[in-house]
Amino acid sequence: MISGEKIVQLVSGLLQQVYALLGLSAYAGILDRVVCAVVMFGFVAVFVMFLVWMERKVSAHMQSRIGPNRVGPLGLLQTLADAIKLTTKEDVHPVKRDKIPYFIAPILAFVATFMGMVVVPFDNKMVVADLNIGILYIIAITSFTVIAILSAGWSSNNKYSLLGGFRSAAQIVSYEVPLVLSLVPVIMITGKLNFSGIVQYQQQAGYWFVFPQFVAFVTFIASATAEANRAPFDIPEAESELTGGFHTEYSGVKFAMFFLGEYVAVVVSSAVAATVFLGGWLPPFPFLGFIPGFLWFMLKVLLVIYLIMAFRWTFPRLRVDQLMDFGWKVLIPITVLNILVTGFVVLLAGKGA
Amino acid sequence: MGAILSYFKNILAGFWNLVLGLSVTTKYLFKKTNTQQYPEERMPLPARSRSMIKLIYDGEKDQFNCVACMMCAKACPNSCIKLEGVRGPDGKRRMTTFKLDFSTCIFCGYCVEACGFDALTFVSEEYENSVYKRGSLLQDEQAMKWVRPPHLAPKPEEPAAAAAGAQA
Numbered sequence: 001m002i003s004g005e006k007i008v009q010l011v012s013g014l015l016q017q018v019y020a021l022l023g024l025s026a027y028a029g030i031l032d033r034v035v036c037a038v039v040m041f042g043f044v045a046v047f048v049m050f051l052v053w054m055e056r057k058v059s060a061h062m063q064s065r066i067g068p069n070r071v072g073p074l075g076l077l078q079t080l081a082d083a084i085k086l087t088t089k090e091d092v093h094p095v096k097r098d099k100i101p102y103f104i105a106p107i108l109a110f111v112a113t114f115m116g117m118v119v120v121p122f123d124n125k126m127v128v129a130d131l132n133i134g135i136l137y138i139i140a141i142t143s144f145t146v147i148a149i150l151s152a153g154w155s156s157n158n159k160y161s162l163l164g165g166f167r168s169a170a171q172i173v174s175y176e177v178p179l180v181l182s183l184v185p186v187i188m189i190t191g192k193l194n195f196s197g198i199v200q201y202q203q204q205a206g207y208w209f210v211f212p213q214f215v216a217f218v219t220f221i222a223s224a225t226a227e228a229n230r231a232p233f234d235i236p237e238a239e240s241e242l243t244g245g246f247h248t249e250y251s252g253v254k255f256a257m258f259f260l261g262e263y264v265a266v267v268v269s270s271a272v273a274a275t276v277f278l279g280g281w282l283p284p285f286p287f288l289g290f291i292p293g294f295l296w297f298m299l300k301v302l303l304v305i306y307l308i309m310a311f312r313w314t315f316p317r318l319r320v321d322q323l324m325d326f327g328w329k330v331l332i333p334i335t336v337l338n339i340l341v342t343g344f345v346v347l348l349a350g351k352g353a
Numbered sequence: 354m355g356a357i358l359s360y361f362k363n364i365l366a367g368f369w370n371l372v373l374g375l376s377v378t379t380k381y382l383f384k385k386t387n388t389q390q391y392p393e394e395r396m397p398l399p400a401r402s403r404s405m406i407k408l409i410y411d412g413e414k415d416q417f418n419c420v421a422c423m424m425c426a427k428a429c430p431n432s433c434i435k436l437e438g439v440r441g442p443d444g445k446r447r448m449t450t451f452k453l454d455f456s457t458c459i460f461c462g463y464c465v466e467a468c469g470f471d472a473l474t475f476v477s478e479e480y481e482n483s484v485y486k487r488g489s490l491l492q493d494e495q496a497m498k499w500v501r502p503p504h505l506a507p508k509p510e511e512p513a514a515a516a517a518g519a520q521a
């Protein structure tokens with residue numbers, strides 16, 4: 001039977017031999033990390049390409065269209081063609097830009113979200129770094145996108161970019177609160193900040209947290225959508241108001257970085273939702289255990305991503321004031337209330353940490 | 354208390370409406386698409402759509418129906434039609450050359466209407482009328498030759514029924 005654990009063992013054994021062959025065994029610790037990073041980057045790049053294709057297909061079929069179907073089977077290579085086009089484009093930039101932040105912003109936007117993938121457990125023991133404080137880490141590191149977006153908006157020396165950057169900062173900061181607060185109930189019940197630990201708790205308990213914590217799940221998805229700047233919360237880049245928002249002045253590879261960062265943010269949020277609320281690598285029924293865990297995990301991630309995509313193609317964009325209203329007057333009170341109720345139940349049941 | 358209740362009611366109603374919206378789009382996700390893949394799939398136009406003007410050719414008699422009466426040329430507001438005819442051995446006039454300049458034709462259909470000999474007609478099947486050279490739009494009788502398929506043949510009214518209708 002294939003499982004993530006066995007694959008990891010096999011690959012690391014192979015790597016040890018390669019290191020020994022090259023006489024680099026002393027640096028195995030560092031080299032392992034490098035290999036992990038490269039593999040992760042490859043996985044993310046390919047997965048994002050698939051997601052762009054999926055998004056275009058989903059939107060097309062929701063509008064009774066067919067979508068991309070010319071490049072490759074079912075149009076699967078369309079995104080590859082687009083990526084090649086983007087990377088070979090001329091890098092146009094404004095003359096009066098603020099050079100250093102302008103250059104750093106797209107890199108930060110991508111790296112900040114990409115770092116979140118590090119703690120996501122694909123399967124039991126199949127994780128780059130099983131941090132003790134995984135949830136805290138992921139929340140902290142993905143918030144760096146605000147800085148990226150703000151500096152992108154500021155340094156392009158363009159009023160639309162600046163407005164987009166400000167809106168985005170306001171939005172991300174306010175939606176960060178319900179995002180964290182909707183994870184708190186689960187942390188209260190399990191007493192763990194570690195993703196694998198949360199999944200193991202769900203395995204022992206025999207249920208997924210989406211059932212007792214449905215409200216938290218919904219608020220988490222809503223605030224994660226807002227975090228990733230996706231419609232209906234895509235005010236920072238509302239085309240009709242701000243042309244492109246904070247990435248108006250970016251082109252070529254730098255634009256591709258922002259684009260990639262946005263999709264990776266979606267992947268990270270969906271991965272967190274799948275791990276915390278949908279049981280991560282656990283099969284829905286024990287008898288389906290013969291299917292390897294990472295496949296279940298990917299399936300759940302895709303499910304959540306589909307949900308976020310469906311939001312984009314179903315709901316109209318919110319106005320700026322509605323956005324703030326929704327964040328502060330609806331999501332935050334509900335999550336706080338949910339925490340109170342959960343805490344009460346945990347106290348009564350006498351479990352928890 | 355009432356305010357708090359209506360607050361939660363509002364949120365629930367909003368949530369329910371969002372779910373309704375999602376269910377609609379999800380339904381469409383699995384519906385058949387309406388896209389026509391044009392070069393591979395062609396839309397069958399209705400039989401009487403006015404896409405191209407053709408000269409009707411009678412396969413049995415091996416001749417065009419046109420008798421060169423010039424009615425169409427006179428009716429044309431843009432003078433796109435130039436034609437010539439001769440009197441044949443049977444004493445009837447026959448068209449020899451027929452030229453229609455589609456670069457100035459506005460597809461008004463006056464020529465089709467003016468023709469009393471069932472010789473000019475609009476067809477539905479040929480609608481890709483763009484060409485690479487302007488001169489290619491000047492079509493002669495060979496280019497406009499069209500044999501009417503049997504299913505489009507005019508169905509004359511039953512004389513008895515028509516007479517009965519006239520009497521009533």
Ligand code: SF4
Binds near residue numbers: 428463
């Ligand atoms: S359709 Fe109108 S413009 Fe064209 S040839 Fe006939 S009468 Fe002339």
Ligand code: SF4
Binds near residue numbers: 418422436470
């Ligand atoms: S009106 Fe009809 S019959 Fe007369 S010349 Fe024109 S096409 Fe021929």
